[in-house]
Amino acid sequence: MAGYSGHTAGMGMDALVFDFDGLLMDTETTSLLAWQDLWRWHGLELDVAGFFARHGGDVTAERYAALAAAVGPAYDQDASHARRQAVRTELYAALELSAGIGPWLDDAEALGIRLAVASSSPREWIDGHLDRIGQRDRFELLACGDEVRAAKPAPDVYLLALSRLGVPAERALAFEDTVHGVAAAQAAGLRCVAIPHPNADPALFTTADVLLTSAAEISLESVIARAERRQ
Template sequence: MIQALVFDFDGLLVDTETPALESWQQIYAEYGCSLSLDVFQHALGTSDGFNALDHLEELLGHRVDRAAVAARRRTLKTELSKNQPLLPGVESILTEAQTLGLACAVASSSDRGWVERWLKYHNIRHFFACVRTADDVIRTKPAPDLFLSAATCLNITPPHCLVFEDSPNGILAARAAGMRCVVIPGAVTQHLTLPAGDLVLPSLHAIPLDGILAHLA
């Protein structure tokens, strides 16, 4: 029986993955380089994978001012993210979970400042009993640590947690944590081959939460 829901953040609640890619693409273009999704996909859902700064320097054949580039990229990503609304179905599924008495958590490979900022910006922070980020674990997705940490925080055993994810690394992390997973491909990840989930939906509002739970039961 599902007793808790654990949500990814980037690309699932808010499409911050498009700004993540576009901000790097803009910086690469300024250096006369390009960055494709095929390459960037290894950065999605994790802080331990593809390093865009390393890759830029490899393409250029020389070092850049890494602090300046990272700061500029963060500014670009933030500005682009301000234009992104909550994705369809986010508020309704969180409200349904509240009505059904299901605890909710966020488990994200982004840093805490980033996640907390947008949860508050979109006025949904109060729905989550726990928020677990890269600041809380040694290994981010595809390792299971974030999801296991969220389960511990909620005091719910992993088999009774249901994960909602959009990225390959996140889906693999949910599997490794022993949790069932609903896959919601995002604007960026819909172009990728995703690992199998227990259920695949086009959006969070495709089926009411009680219908999702009934399907998985």
């Protein structure tokens, strides 16, 4: 690919490509908490088992529709949306990088490994969160859901990230927190490290090249070495 230099900084990976929601920042848990609060505000309890979609697309409309059906004729969409937005804003204001991710980014920079994000979420969402915590400049580029035709598990955002990096898939390593994210990365030809978000079942991540419980449990060099052994 154009722009690929073959520089490895002594390692076999030239780029690390991170999912955003649930991986770089645990927006999955904060989203769940905001929806749980909204259902309880209506005197109901959210079915957590069916909350997380098995794809990377936006399911906000479907979630509101489910709530409206549960509440019945008294449901007020505007009031419900205002409530969720207020709670969500408060929760997100305290959100930082997931445990262990900051040191990984430091180590990648020291090793000369390039950093990118591949997410089904829109650019404005990712930029806003990373800018707020002062981390946006650490990533050379973003590949976002509003730039491609299909969300994960389709490989589109990963293919876009690789194209922008100018790096072949075998020289990049993906990091994901969902099964459909792992599928997307591997469909694009990348090996993938899975760190399931707190509400995901680790037993479902059978195809991941490396499975971790947290980025804090292992050094970046060690996780790259483990992934490289899965050739």
